[in-house]
Amino acid sequence: MVLILYAFTASASRKTIDHRSIQKNTQSHVLASVYVKMVLLDSIVTERGYQDIYGKNMLHVKVTNPCNADSSRFDGLLSHIEVQLKNNKGKTSVTYKHPHPQMSLIQFIQEEIHIKDLGGRKAAIVPFYYCGGYESYDMKVSYIVLYENKSYIFHLDYYCGEGVECKPVRTLQATLKNLPKDIRTYLIRYLTKKHRSRDSFHQE
Template sequence: MARSASIYIMPMAGINHGPATVVSGRTLFKAMLLYVFVGYISLSSATGQEAQPFDTIVTELIYRDAYGINELYVKVTNPCNEELSRFDGPLTRIEAQVKSKEGSTAVAYEHPYAQMSLIHFVKEEIQIQDVGGRKAVVIPFYYCGGYESYDRKVSYILFYENKNYIFHLDYYCGEGEDCKPVQSLKVTLQGLPKDIRTYFARYLAKKHKSKVSFHQE
């Protein structure tokens, strides 16, 4: 049976602003410097990859379980921003890491279709559970657009037994708002250890019953 782990320190979240890239160079000839600069501007305009600042959301949790203190760090670069009507862009990325006395494990994912949809992250939906006597961290993240009315997509990062897993799940939601995974969860989750597989399958069945759970309305 899954039990909620005790939270040692409440989460801290912040938004930072910083340059995504820094371009610099030297040359002995001013003419060549001008040529390189103009070439860079032209290439940037053509590819849309010009240097620009990106918002980042950082969430940190420190929680305690039977094995001691664990530190969770999550960073999302260029997330969705409904207030600014920002739903797509040149890139969007999520990174997550857990540290404990047993070591650390980390995972990073850069969405390959950022020009269609950015990552939508809800820090309040992070789940920290005791599963089978071990810590388990469940981190959902969503996408803010670019899908048909019946299609929904959600991704999950899991940390369990000092290992990380990432899943990208497609759902079909019919007219009655009833949503079902496109692929059998039994097949999708077969690589997980038994305890976390059982817990996560039940979590998904309860969590994603309707369209609203995907934050894509």
């Protein structure tokens, strides 16, 4: 849980008044006050360990101020996700701060994290979604991928028409072009099957 404090100070200043060529210094009533607002933010933390050719890997994911399935709150002051991977080769980390938390918050489904074995080297794949702030036919999902001690993040927009399969607005080949070939090939197949229906975006 994160605690944020906001402080606001208000005060009046001294003014000089010239009235009938006679200067008088007047001190207005000074009101100085501090207003402190405390905001409590929930967070989700999960860890996953796995082995590959690099030895033991420890994946750590923290989401600050995510959507709360038990309430109707879909916006806030901030919302971000931090992902970190540690192994014998070192540490890799990435943080994504949602640029428009006033419109929607990050929605995180822990069970959808998965580890893919690619010839002895494993990729950690962390999806996250959004709640609120989008039209009924527009769906959005983002992925963080950690592979060979490098991090990648990409955002996918989908259009889900009435009675038809959801389709990416931009081709997956174009969106994933900067990923290594083996993980890119796998993700194109995986995403094509994964996000065919509106339900797969957890947005309703």
